[in-house]
Amino acid sequence: MMRFLLGVLGGALALSLCVSSTAQAASQGKSVEMKLPSSISDSLPWFAIREVSDNMLPFTRTHLSKISMKNERTALVYFATWCIPCRAGIKRLVDNYAELQKNKVSVVLVNIGERDEELVKSWVKKTNVSKFTVVSDPFKRLTEGFGLVKEGEEISLPRTIVLDKNAKPLFMLGEEGNDWPQVLWTK
Numbered sequence: 001m002m003r004f005l006l007g008v009l010g011g012a013l014a015l016s017l018c019v020s021s022t023a024q025a026a027s028q029g030k031s032v033e034m035k036l037p038s039s040i041s042d043s044l045p046w047f048a049i050r051e052v053s054d055n056m057l058p059f060t061r062t063h064l065s066k067i068s069m070k071n072e073r074t075a076l077v078y079f080a081t082w083c084i085p086c087r088a089g090i091k092r093l094v095d096n097y098a099e100l101q102k103n104k105v106s107v108v109l110v111n112i113g114e115r116d117e118e119l120v121k122s123w124v125k126k127t128n129v130s131k132f133t134v135v136s137d138p139f140k141r142l143t144e145g146f147g148l149v150k151e152g153e154e155i156s157l158p159r160t161i162v163l164d165k166n167a168k169p170l171f172m173l174g175e176e177g178n179d180w181p182q183v184l185w186t187k
Helices: 002-027 061-069 084-095 096-104 117-127
Strands: 048-053 059-061 073-079 106-113 133-137 160-166 168-171
Touching: 048 096, 059 061, 061 073, 061 106, 061 160, 073 084, 084 096, 084 117, 096 106
Parallel strands: 073 106, 106 133
Antiparallel strands: 048 059, 048 133, 073 160, 160 168
């Protein structure tokens, strides 16, 4: 019983510290770093989803690895068309496209959970994000499959996983701050 209580207290303390550091980062206007799930701390699992394009071509871990090899970092930026903070963060990515290229950061926008392909295609055209690779993951392979959420849970957005040139996860961000998108190449 004592071990159980100590475990609960330890967990509460860890959660308190995590919330405190998250609140502190957010209050300073910085992007909030989150702990990578153990399921992707070393590498990403295999996956197959589709690009948002006229042809809806397949997009797999192999495709992501090829993109990563061409750059120093690759950002998997999770979004939904209805997510207002996501739209603001993506607009900042578009506005900083030249800086991203200069700092060798590629961006893959990952639409999560939306099954209306025409809506997502229309949003991509309207927001001028076609300069980035945009993929659709209506069945949450890159959230549930990566261990970011449990089966049936919704992911809180925005969320970004930053990979190195070998497609190995380096860190994950939640809330985007004033340092967005510079944090993608400076951290």
